Amino acid sequence: MTIAGGIILIMLGAILAWAVEFDIAGFDINIVGVILMLGGLVWLSFAIYRLRIARRAVEPTTVVEDPVTHRRVYEERHYNDPPVM
Structure with a gap:
């Protein structure tokens, strides 16, 4: 699930809704x-x-x-890290 997948679906839907002039009996491509x-x-x-x-x-x-x-130590912890033993 990425952002690109959502954008691709939006673009494909826009093409089908506004740029395709194709008719099938009982199937509306614009609704799809x-x-x-x-x-x-x-x-x-x-x-x-x-x-x-x-x-x-x-x-x-x-x-x-x-x-x-006199050194600086930078720590960054993630909540899903396993406990350090």
């Missing part, structure tokens, strides 16, 4: 295009939601200064 565009919007919004959740799962970087060597 609108359904694909709506599905692409749902897919795109879900992909952006997942991206925001993934970015939120990282704690801010912690800076610790060693008093002996």
Whole structure:
């Protein structure tokens, strides 16, 4: 599930809805295009939601200064990391 997948569905739906002049008995290609565009919007919004959740799962970087060597140590922890033994 990526952002590109949602955009591709929206583009394919727009092409079917507005650029295709093809008729099949009992089948409206324009409606299929609108359904694909709506599905692409749902897919795109879900992909952006997942991206925001993934970015939120990282704690801010912690800076610790060693008093002996005066070096700075940068720590970054992820919530899904296994415990350090």
